[in-house]
Amino acid sequence: MLILSSDSHVFEPPDLWANRIDAAFRHRAPRIVRIDGADQIVIEADQVLSGIGLISNAGARFEAPETISGRGRFEDVPRGGYDPAQHLSDMRLDGVAGEVLYPSQGLFYFRVADPALMSAIFRAYNDWLAEFCRADPARLKGIAMINVDDVHDAISELERAARLGLAGAMITEYPLEHRRYDQPEYEPFWAAAESLGMPLSLHTATRRQGKIRGAGEKTLRDATSRATKAFSPAISMCDMIFSGVFERHPRLTLAIVEFELAWAPHVLAAMDYTYRERHEEAIYRFKGDKRPSDFFRDNVVLSFQEDAIGIRLRDVIGVDNMMWGSDYPHSESTFPQSRKILADILSGVPEHEQAKIVGGTAARVYGFDAARLD
Numbered sequence: 084m085l086i087l088s089s090d091s092h093v094f095e096p097p098d099l100w101a102n103r104i105d106a107a108f109r110h111r112a113p114r115i116v117r118i119d120g121a122d123q124i125v126i127e128a129d130q131v132l133s134g135i136g137l138i139s140n141a142g143a144r145f146e147a148p149e150t151i152s153g154r155g156r157f158e159d160v161p162r163g164g165y166d167p168a169q170h171l172s173d174m175r176l177d178g179v180a181g182e183v184l185y186p187s188q189g190l191f192y193f194r195v196a197d198p199a200l201m202s203a204i205f206r207a208y209n210d211w212l213a214e215f216c217r218a219d220p221a222r223l224k225g226i227a228m229i230n231v232d233d234v235h236d237a238i239s240e241l242e243r244a245a246r247l248g249l250a251g252a253m254i255t256e257y258p259l260e261h262r263r264y265d266q267p268e269y270e271p272f273w274a275a276a277e278s279l280g281m282p283l284s285l286h287t288a289t290r291r292q293g294k295i296r297g298a299g300e301k302t303l304r305d306a307t308s309r310a311t312k313a314f315s316p317a318i319s320m321c322d323m324i325f326s327g328v329f330e331r332h333p334r335l336t337l338a339i340v341e342f343e344l345a346w347a348p349h350v351l352a353a354m355d356y357t358y359r360e361r362h363e364e365a366i367y368r369f370k371g372d373k374r375p376s377d378f379f380r381d382n383v384v385l386s387f388q389e390d391a392i393g394i395r396l397r398d399v400i401g402v403d404n405m406m407w408g409s410d411y412p413h414s415e416s417t418f419p420q421s422r423k424i425l426a427d428i429l430s431g432v433p434e435h436e437q438a439k440i441v442g443g444t445a446a447r448v449y450g451f452d453a454a455r456l457d
Contacts, residue, residue, distance in 0.1 A: 084434075084437060084438055084441060084442065085180055085438070085442035085443070085446065085456060086178055086179050086180055086407075086421070086422070086425070086441045086442050087179065087180060087182070087406075087407075087441070087442040087445040087446060087451055088174075088179050088181070088182040088183065088407065088408045088409040088410075088411065088421075089183050089338070089384075089386040089406040089407060089408040089444070089445040089448070089449070090183060090341055090386045090388075090408025090410055091179075091182040091183065091408060091409055091410065091411045092138070092184065092185050092186065092187045092410065092411065092412065092413060093164055093170070093185075093186060093187065093212065093215055094138065094139055094160050094161070094164025094165050094187045094188070094412060095165065095186060095187060095188045095208065095211070096165045097114065097115040097157055099207065100112035100113045100114065100207050100208075101114060103207035103210060103211060104203050104204065104206075104207040105203045105206070105207075107203075108199075108200055108203040108204075111127050111128075111200055112204075113125070113126045113132075113188065113192065113204060114126075115135070115157055115188075116131075117156070118131070120156075121134055121135075121136070121154035121155060121156065122134065122155060122156050123135075124188050124191060126195065127200075132191045132192075133153065133191050134152075134153035134155060135156075135157065135160070135187075135188070136151070136152045136153045136154045136155030136414070137151070137152075137153050137155075137413065137414045138187040138188070138412075138413050138414070139155050139159065139160040139161065139164065139187065139412060139413070140155060140413070140414040141161055141411055141412035141413065141414070141416040141418045141419075142416075142418065142419060143414055144415065144416075151414045160412070161173065161411075163411070164412045167216075167218035167219070167223065168218065170182075170218075170223070171218065171219055171222065171223075173411065173412075173418065173419075176419055177409065177411070177417075177418050177419050177421045177422070178422040179409060179421060180442070180456040181221070181222040181223070181224065181442075181445075181446075181451050181456055182223060182224070183225075183226060183250065183251070183408070183445060183449055184215070184216065184223060184225045184226060185226050185253065185284075185340070186208060186212075186228060187413070189204070189205075189208050189228055190286065190287075190288040190289055192204050192205070192228070193228075193230075193255045193256075193289040193290065193291055194290065194292065198230060198232040198233060201232070202230045202232075202233075202236060202240070204228075205227070205228040205229065205230055205240065206240065206243075208228055209225075209227045209240070209243070209247060209249065210247070212225040212226075212249065213225060213244075213247035213248055216248065216249070217248070220248065221451070221452060221455040221456060222456065224249075224250035224251070224449045224450070224451065225248075225249045225250060226249065226250065226251045226252060226253050227240070227241070227244035227247075227249045227251070227252040227253070228252070229244070229252045229253065231254050231258065231269065231272060232262075234268055234271055234272050237254075237272050238271060238272055238275045241272070241275055241276060241279065241281060242275065242279065244281070245279045245280075245281055249281075250281075250282075250449045250450060251281050251282040251283065251284060251338070251448075251449060252276065252281050252282075252283055252284070253283070253284040253285070253286050253289065253340075254283055254284070254285065254289075255285075255289050255290060255291040256285040256287065256288075256290055256315050256316045256319060257289075257290045257316070257318065258291045258319075259291050259292055260292070263318070263319070263322050264319050264323050264326070264328070265323070265325065265326035269328075270331075273328050273331070273332045273335055274332060276332075276335055277332040277334050277335040280334075282336035282337070282338055282384075282448050282449065283335070283336070283338070284337075284338040284340050285315075285316040285320070285337070285339050285340065286340040286341060287312055287316075287340065287341040287342055312342060313342040313343065313346040317346060317350050320337065320339060320350075320379070320383060321350070321354060321375075323337065324354065324379065325354070325358075325365060325367060326367055327367045327369065329382040330369055330370065330373070330378065333381070333382070336382055336383075336384065336448055337382060337383045337384070338383075338384050338385075338406075338448065339383065339384070339385050339386065340386040340408070341386060341387075341388070341410065342385070342386075342387075343385075343387045343388070344385050344387045344390040344392075344393025344394070344396065344397075344400055344405060345390055345393040345396060347379075347385060347393075347399075347400050348396050348399040348400060351375075351376040351379055351399070351400075352376075354374075354375035354376060354379075355374045355375055355376050357375075358374060358375050359374075379404070380401050380403070383404060384404050384405070384406055384444060384448055385400065385404055385405055385406070386406050387405065387406075387407060387408070388407070388409070388410055388415065388416075388417055389417060389424050389428050391427075391428045393405070394428055394429065394432065394440075397432070397436065397440075402436045402439045402440055402444075403439060403444060404444070405439070405440050406440065406444040406445045406448070407425065407440055407441050407442075407445075409421050425441055
């Protein structure tokens, strides 16, 4: 059975932005700095964004979960995070034929206050990621980072990412409150993504606002934020559905990544109830007899790691809307036990449904050619 990870990661080398960012931003470029024995992601003069331990500690959950911490050092990062040859070797070890690649450090940069700096960071990363994927384009599908603060600029970078050969684009999971995804200003961007055939992603840890986990005083709110993280992309998805984005752009695909599955059935039922019985709130009315949940099934896919409850609810969610991801090389990754974990959580699932969940949906969304992955 073809196994594809719809959510894996690279780990950006420490000198990526210093070497590649536009000269005007070089003195503000992201970098890794060792502070009190651990490496921290720093931006501008002194803004410490996060440690690197949670985004570079694959396998620890199986061997010593008590050691999992935000503290880490670059020399302990799996080499496959930044070396494509080693990355492909690790995929073979894990039994994974192809991967969709997201950033690691880059997840935090959606919270950079200055939009121009954020866009410069993203351009440099997109160039590097495209080169990384050229090691084996059939197996490595990169996802560009796009800043949608300036829609015209976002379209230009989306078009450039497509020319670079990247397979999709990620935007913030939750934009600034006054610029949520129901706003008409995004309409040209949705149209461009549809025209280019570039699926869009909402990936965890990419809120445009709010406290960066790992920065400042430790509080219990970090735990609350993690336990309720699916609420942000659910709001963004609902904004897009209720405002008719997918009715106007039926070939646009939205991937909600690393938020698991089991939250979806309640949201689908709540959307349909609201549309049916709250006309003063669901003010955009679809053509014909379409319901909000129909647009979910036609246009939205969910990437998960090991949500056994979500698998049990697959008849409500839809196996065509589910795709597995390993999250390599992060601390919660299923690497190097992905095949075992998949066998456990998919036990009893019919084989044709398993095939879609572990690889078929990802192949369809991101253009993997199964014949080239034998």
